[in-house]
Amino acid sequence: MAKAETKMKVMVLSGECGLSASEEEEEKQRMLEMHAIDVVTTMGPGYKGPNLHVIRGYYLAKAVDEVKIYVKSYREIWKKTDVLKTARLLHQLFREVVLYVGVENIVHMMTDNAANYVVASKLLMEEFPLIFWSPCAAHCINLILQDIGKLQSVCSVVEHASGIINILAHKNELRAMVTSREWVSSAYAKYSKGKKFVESVLDSLFLEECAIIMRMSEPLVRVLRMVDGDDRPSMGYLYDDIHHAKEEMLRRFQKRKAKVKPFIDIINNRWDGQLYRNLYAVAFWLNPQFQYDANIMDKHMSIISGLLDVLEKYAHGNLPLQSKITSEMKLFRNAKHDFGRASAINNRTFMPPGI
Structure with a gap:
């Protein structure tokens, strides 16, 4: 068994495991290979390497045990370094930063939108009244889009088929494809997944619902790109962009206000309660x-x-x-x-x- 372990080391040292050295380490690699040759010569003629079952059994289990021992050596350190992100602890961390930077040098502070960060930031503003806090705008827009994704009308469309965007972007081509002689006579058309795909492509109601979701979400995606980009500071534009997005959504569906109302309600809830x-x-x-x-x-x-x-x-x-x-x-x-x-x-x- 000791010879087998040595053989495994030889395989690794000689590069047989599929790894290649970088140009900077070529010299080191050559030295390792020479050492590997020396080790092989000590094994003697007739040596047979370990088979697949031994490698994935004994050696794999041994490697796992070594990793467990390594991880265990760090457990005591975890007790000393890992902390819970409670609101009180976050407040203390933020306070240290404020005092280090100087209260007079801070106007605006932005954090994650999680509840513990919100509480910690409110505690900070109570202690330092001149500091303004707001949740991350990009995070809030993402949460708005997530809330929209939870609407029943949206969920049913998503469940109906995957690849909605691709279907919408190429619906004319796809319709021509699934009605062509080549598709109808192909094996794909006979599979259950293929039949469901055809139903989705030819389902005009489904495509209409997809188009509504995309046209409703697109103004919000533009806002997300603005606040998450580096082209310009977003502070002076966010207020107008949010209101412009809502107006654009209402304009696109002015004859179907009931359709757009759930989307607008979600935006207003996040904007009024968190972002504004x-x-x-x-x-x-x-x-x-x-x-x-x-x-x-x-x-x-x-x-x-x-x-x-x-x-x-x-x-x-x-x-x-x-x-x-x-x-x-x-x-x-x-x-x-x-x-x-x-x-x-x-x-x-x-x-x-x-x-």
Whole structure:
């Protein structure tokens, strides 16, 4: 048995297990192979290597035991290093970061949307009132799409067939294929899965439901791409993009409001209960792309209250400072002084607010 173990080591050292060395390790590999040859010569003539049953039996079991021993050596360490992500512990971790960075240097904090993170962040804002917190926008949009996926009307479509997107994207070609002489005479057409596939392709109601789901979800996917991308900071655009997505969904199904209502309700529930924050309202109001578009601003006059809440919060009760901020808001709103320059006007819709 000792010879068999040596033989196994030789196989590994000589590269017979299928692994190849990188260019940087070629020299090392050659040395290992020479050593392997030396080991083989010590085995003597007539040696037979272990068969398949021995390798997958004895040697595999031995390797598993070695791994178990290795894992066991770390168990004591787990007790010292692993912790539960309770709200209290997360609050302590966040607090350490805030104190290290400096409260005066932090305006906005964003975390996961899980309940323990929400509680921890609320505790942090109670201790440091000048810090704003919001859940991750991309995570919230994903949760909205997950909620939509749980609707019975959506579930039934998904269960009806897989590969919905491919069917929709190529439905004309697929219809032509499943009605062709080649398909009808092929073996695929006789299988149960093939018959179900044909039923799905030719089922006009199914295709219509698929199209509705895609047209309903597409505006939300665009928002997800925006908040999850690196093209521009999303803070100044999220408020408008969410409302624009809802308006687009209502416009697409204006004659079928009952169809779109469950989708809108899901968005409103997540937006009102989790994602909307006064800081998003401020970023929207301060974005020149929206500020000077009367059609947009007139629909969202309610954000002024959130804007004032943020400004008063940072004024610390300093009335002269509040008056100064109010006067500067008027300059910005009415495009006075530098806000009225030709360069500022020309770049309202092209240049991100931060720039």
